Amino acid sequence: MPLLSPPAAIGFPFASTRLSRKGGRQLIATCVIIVFALTFCNVDRALPDEPERRPLTAIYIDRADLANPYAHIPAQCYIETSGGTQNACQYCHTDGLAQRRFGNNTPQAGSSPVLGNLLEDYAFAALRHPFQANGSINPWLNTLFPEKVQEELRAAGIEPDRWDMAAYIRQDNWQAAFAKRPGDLRDWDAGVAHPFRLFPGLDPADLPADPDGFVRSPFASHGFFTDGDQWLTGWRAINFVPYGIFTPLTGSVSGIYLRLPEHFMRDAGGAYSLEVYRGNLDLLARAVQDRLTEDDPGRYLGGAAEIPVQSGLYPLGTEFAHPLHYVDVAADGSDQAISPFPGTRARRVKEIRYMYKFVHWNPRLTGPETKEEDAPARVGPDEGWIDNGAGWLLAAWIEDKQGELRPQTAGELVQCVGCHSGNAPQTEKGYPTFASGTGNTVDSSWALPRQLAGAAGWQEMDAMGYRRQTAAGPGLPAAVSLVREPLNRKRGVGEFRSFLDTVAGLSLYGEIPESVENFLRNTIAAHRGYGSDWPTLDFSSAATLQASQARRQLLLRELTARGEHQDGRGALAAPLLYPTAEAALAGAARYRAVVATQRYDFGKDVFASVPFTFQYYRTEEQAFTHQDGQPYRLGEIITDRPIDKDPASLTYGVGVAKTLLKLSSPSDPARNYEPFLVWPNQGPVLEPPERIKQ
Numbered sequence: 001m002p003l004l005s006p007p008a009a010i011g012f013p014f015a016s017t018r019l020s021r022k023g024g025r026q027l028i029a030t031c032v033i034i035v036f037a038l039t040f041c042n043v044d045r046a047l048p049d050e051p052e053r054r055p056l057t058a059i060y061i062d063r064a065d066l067a068n069p070y071a072h073i074p075a076q077c078y079i080e081t082s083g084g085t086q087n088a089c090q091y092c093h094t095d096g097l098a099q100r101r102f103g104n105n106t107p108q109a110g111s112s113p114v115l116g117n118l119l120e121d122y123a124f125a126a127l128r129h130p131f132q133a134n135g136s137i138n139p140w141l142n143t144l145f146p147e148k149v150q151e152e153l154r155a156a157g158i159e160p161d162r163w164d165m166a167a168y169i170r171q172d173n174w175q176a177a178f179a180k181r182p183g184d185l186r187d188w189d190a191g192v193a194h195p196f197r198l199f200p201g202l203d204p205a206d207l208p209a210d211p212d213g214f215v216r217s218p219f220a221s222h223g224f225f226t227d228g229d230q231w232l233t234g235w236r237a238i239n240f241v242p243y244g245i246f247t248p249l250t251g252s253v254s255g256i257y258l259r260l261p262e263h264f265m266r267d268a269g270g271a272y273s274l275e276v277y278r279g280n281l282d283l284l285a286r287a288v289q290d291r292l293t294e295d296d297p298g299r300y301l302g303g304a305a306e307i308p309v310q311s312g313l314y315p316l317g318t319e320f321a322h323p324l325h326y327v328d329v330a331a332d333g334s335d336q337a338i339s340p341f342p343g344t345r346a347r348r349v350k351e352i353r354y355m356y357k358f359v360h361w362n363p364r365l366t367g368p369e370t371k372e373e374d375a376p377a378r379v380g381p382d383e384g385w386i387d388n389g390a391g392w393l394l395a396a397w398i399e400d401k402q403g404e405l406r407p408q409t410a411g412e413l414v415q416c417v418g419c420h421s422g423n424a425p426q427t428e429k430g431y432p433t434f435a436s437g438t439g440n441t442v443d444s445s446w447a448l449p450r451q452l453a454g455a456a457g458w459q460e461m462d463a464m465g466y467r468r469q470t471a472a473g474p475g476l477p478a479a480v481s482l483v484r485e486p487l488n489r490k491r492g493v494g495e496f497r498s499f500l501d502t503v504a505g506l507s508l509y510g511e512i513p514e515s516v517e518n519f520l521r522n523t524i525a526a527h528r529g530y531g532s533d534w535p536t537l538d539f540s541s542a543a544t545l546q547a548s549q550a551r552r553q554l555l556l557r558e559l560t561a562r563g564e565h566q567d568g569r570g571a572l573a574a575p576l577l578y579p580t581a582e583a584a585l586a587g588a589a590r591y592r593a594v595v596a597t598q599r600y601d602f603g604k605d606v607f608a609s610v611p612f613t614f615q616y617y618r619t620e621e622q623a624f625t626h627q628d629g630q631p632y633r634l635g636e637i638i639t640d641r642p643i644d645k646d647p648a649s650l651t652y653g654v655g656v657a658k659t660l661l662k663l664s665s666p667s668d669p670a671r672n673y674e675p676f677l678v679w680p681n682q683g684p685v686l687e688p689p690e691r692i693k694q
Helices: 027-040 096-100 146-155 174-178 274-288 410-419 495-503 514-523 542-561 581-597
Strands: 059-061 214-217 225-227 230-237 252-254 257-259 319-327 345-357 377-380 385-387 392-399 405-407 466-468 479-481
Touching (some): 146 581, 174 345, 174 405, 345 405, 377 410, 385 410, 495 542, 514 542
Antiparallel strands (some): 059 377, 214 230, 252 319, 377 385, 466 479
């Protein structure tokens, strides 16, 4: 079924010529600029003979045929909450946006009887129960049993101890993949059948972006119009505040780039204008951040004047490019030989991800009542893309066994829809299309809604102003943050303070790395005025573990109340954001084991040992059993949870275990549960941060 015929491609004779790095100057590059400037500078593109083009075609696949039919449910969703003290759930499963239909119609914190309360229940779905395995059986085997990955490596004769990970993460695999992309870089779709036809037209040689966030190139074939001696590619970098998902501590860091269609770059007379384009990008940012005022125009500027500015929505033709990098603690943008990117972003990427908005989507026209959990997924199987069911095409490329990028499989792409989707009228496409999503995205997106305010938000993603240092204390990262902690307006406290107070961990897995444990042991001590020393977790019983975890949460709240989660300048203390060099390389090696075995379907997050949040520590009053009725042993890895076994029930096969998170209960006097945490009514979450001078 064809999707949309893309605009015509344009051939450029020098398209394959490039500089080795942005900012370099070579004679041939100068000649190319002169030739194209004479012809294309600030005028419409010429149209030579159009090559044969093919529309995108799709097939529908039954998720029951995939290795992991529930790949849209991330591994983090299966963790325990330590008796309700660790509420990582609320950072995805919220109601506030959906209740207002602000770019979201997926309420997941109790206001929808269809979706239920995903803060209080492990209500995992079931495909065709009882004939198909249900979602309450944890499919993320790499995360649950990291030793299995090592066994597969040994069986294949691969010796991870011989890997030079420092050298590996500094090898460039993005440029080679980009070189495979056919067609005109300015078109979202290359227009020919090819595994890289939707690879984002963003040349890594043109990166990093300039200080204003715009990506400029010395090549006319890369851009739309000139800006001095450079060509504007249309791409602009976004710097945003992550949750505990893409901080360097987790082993993956992002770059995010946005591009709007060409008519957003023109003024009312049809001429290209950087100021008009800048104005349109700023309007869009305010629209998805709920910051529009009565003084803002109701339509976009210049050549896009016929397009309304819609709160919480992107215009058709919006593109996002998302390189996901390995973590290199030496990469802060100061040494091009290490990496051209800031924020610990290694030269090597784990994935290149792409989003293109191709269909209008209105969250007010439908809701969760239309969702069909067993709907087939609509994919381009040979070109690495999937329809997210809410107006966007998602495409992605991931490392093959040799570390080169390949299109992702349908099963791997289902993971993308889990975080970037929403509910849509299913009848428009003939029959239902698989959709998913979370309660905190705005029109399927994460980054722009959480953009740093002001000029800081239009820069390369830099992990809160990461700068490496020459020395650090034992077991601590040699780094510093140069961005003050942004304010979460809903809670009236710092954004990371809110996370520490409610998750009592440093990621959505709820675990605390050893370098952070070192920092907390040195900081939280009775002799420094704290209620007690930082305790070790007591695994001797469920009650002792939950008590020690509850104690940790109270002490973390003491830490944040005293401002000691910051470094004295208002920036986050480095250990809470950045790993040590040894930990970063060890994490990269564990991920490379997944690359070498190509076991992405079973989890990309591999720990040295399974986190305690995946282990069974419940009291008798909190207990549940395996699905076959067998009781869990203390400390056993939780592989499955109970389900609704009533064939007459509408939720037959769906998970029924409790998370132990409770709303407004006496057991939660410290406000650990906030179903409307992410977005207040009065404006964006993040106050403008202040950059700290070194």
